Amino acid sequence: MPVGLKRGLQAASVAVVVGLLVLLVWKVVHQDKGVAAELEHGKRPDAPHFDLSRLDGAGKLSLASLRGKVVVVNFWASWCAPCKSEAPRLEAAWRNFRGDGVVVVGVDAQDFSGDARKFIRKHKLTYPNVHDGPGKVLPKYGVTGFPETYFVGRDGRLVGERIQGEISREKLTAGIRRALAS
Amino acid sequence: MKTLLAAVLVLALAGPALASDRHPTLGELEGEVMCPTCKTPLDQSSAPIADRIRQFITARIAAGDTKSEIKAKLVAQFGPAVLAEPSKHGFNLLAWVLPLVGIGLAAAALAFLAWRWTRARDPAAAVAGAPLDPDLDRRVDEELARFDR
Numbered sequence: 185m186p187v188g189l190k191r192g193l194q195a196a197s198v199a200v201v202v203g204l205l206v207l208l209v210w211k212v213v214h215q216d217k218g219v220a221a222e223l224e225h226g227k228r229p230d231a232p233h234f235d236l237s238r239l240d241g242a243g244k245l246s247l248a249s250l251r252g253k254v255v256v257v258n259f260w261a262s263w264c265a266p267c268k269s270e271a272p273r274l275e276a277a278w279r280n281f282r283g284d285g286v287v288v289v290g291v292d293a294q295d296f297s298g299d300a301r302k303f304i305r306k307h308k309l310t311y312p313n314v315h316d317g318p319g320k321v322l323p324k325y326g327v328t329g330f331p332e333t334y335f336v337g338r339d340g341r342l343v344g345e346r347i348q349g350e351i352s353r354e355k356l357t358a359g360i361r362r363a364l365a366s
Numbered sequence: 367m368k369t370l371l372a373a374v375l376v377l378a379l380a381g382p383a384l385a386s387d388r389h390p391t392l393g394e395l396e397g398e399v400m401c402p403t404c405k406t407p408l409d410q411s412s413a414p415i416a417d418r419i420r421q422f423i424t425a426r427i428a429a430g431d432t433k434s435e436i437k438a439k440l441v442a443q444f445g446p447a448v449l450a451e452p453s454k455h456g457f458n459l460l461a462w463v464l465p466l467v468g469i470g471l472a473a474a475a476l477a478f479l480a481w482r483w484t485r486a487r488d489p490a491a492a493v494a495g496a497p498l499d500p501d502l503d504r505r506v507d508e509e510l511a512r513f514d515r
Contacts, residue, residue, distance in 0.1 A: 263414035294402040294415055296422065296443055318445030319402060 218326025220346050223334075228343055228366075231257070231336040232324035236314035239292060239300050245314050247289070247336070254281075254363040255336040256288045256356070259322065261295040262303040264330040266350035271307040277356050278311040285338070286360055287312065293319040293330075335359040337366040390433035395423050398451065399437070402444050 219229040235246035247255065258274055260267040278288040290313035292300040297315045304313055316322070325334060325346075333347040333356070343366045344359050351359075393409075399419060401411035408416050419440070426436045440448045452458035498506075 261415070263418055294444065296418065299418070317443045318447060320445070 218322075218324055219342060220326030220328075223342055223344075223346055228337070228341045231255070231334065231340055231342050232321065234291070234314070234316070234321045234324075236291065236316050236321070237297075239290075239297060239304060239313040239315050240309075245289070245312055248340075250287055250289070250336075251340050252285070252338055254284075254286045254338060254360060256286065256360060256363075257291060257325075257334045257336060258288065258351075259291045259293055259325070259327050259330055259332045261292060261330045262299040263295065267331045268303075268307070270331055270350045271303075271309060273351065273353050273356055275307070275309050275311065276353075277360060281360055284364060286364070289314065291316055291321060293317070293322055293327075333359070335363040337363050339366070341366075387433045390427060390436065392420065392423055392427065395433065395436065396420065398449065399423070399440060400448050400450050402448060407450055 219232060222229040231247060233247055235244050235248075237243075238245050247257075256274070256277065258270075260271075274288050274290070278286070288311040290304075290309065290311065292303075292313060293316040295315075295317065297317065300313070300315060303309075321327075325332075329348065331350060333351050334342055335344045337343045344362045347355055347359065396409035397407055399408045400406065401408055401413050401416040401419070403415050404411045404413050408419060422440075423436055426439065431439075437449060446452075446458075452461040
């Protein structure tokens with residue numbers, strides 16, 4: 185084999201290996217941790233946008249349409265046990281605070297929409313719920329499991345801390361009050 | 367004759383595929399459907415949603431759905447990522463074509479290198495191509511002359 189060709193092939197092989205390494209490092213460094221990471225550092229990032237089909241009626245619901253209100257965004261799924269326990273608390277908070285301009289929005293993800301509708305009927309939920317079957321919104325927020333709850337201020341930015349796992353009545357009330365005061 | 371053979375081959379391959387599509391089993395679909403939460407095939411997952419999807423598949427098989435219909439219903443609920451294999455159209459087609467292109471290129475490169483190495487080691491070509499050193503030529507002549515004496 186001519187020396188030129190051999191050197192060329194060697195250089196191409198090294199370039200491919202280096203390229204793959206760079207790609208790996210970039211992927212590890214830029215893993216999407218969502219806005220949860222910013223919240224943990226005390227920042228108030230914009231709440232990631234979503235526009236999803238409603239489970240409690242026809243049409244879609246976008247987060248942007250709720251600007252000017254405090255929004256409690258609760259990620260859940262019908263197959264998640266703690267989601268069943270916290271559902272009555274979310275319904276109670278929605279009934280108690282809706283007069284103050286607070287909206288609870290349930291985002292049912294990685295779930296059958298039929299199962300989600302049954303869940304809503306069974307637990308007599310009256311707050312708006314939307315369906316994100318593929319779970320596209322989850323990485324934007326940094327959701328790691330169900331349930332998970334976020335609070336959005338009237339300005340459309342997240343406030344306070346995200347609640348991972350079943351939310352207590354105290355934490356729910358405190359989160360809403362903090363968002364109302366922001 | 368060739369056309370007949372091709373037709374027989376196509377029919378032989380299409381038969382089982384068609385039967386599999388019309389009468390799917392839970393076992394084969396478990397390997398072709400992903401668990402949305404754990405991102406592994408269904409047959410490797412015991413997550414609650416994986417159990418629920420298995421239940422759904424069993425019900426749809428009992429209702430007489432084909433494999434394509436069951437997959438379409440799952441995609442409508444969970445998006446295309448619920449399928450273990452990418453679809454064969456649009457951008458996803460690249461996932462099917464690129465490996466074949468890679469294998470083709472690698473085969474061509476190997477064939478080229480093999481041809482180059484074979485040509486370089488051809489003794490006839492080496493003898494014919496390399497002129498004898500004049501000094502060596504003279505020594506060979508002397509040795510041959512001495513041998514003849």
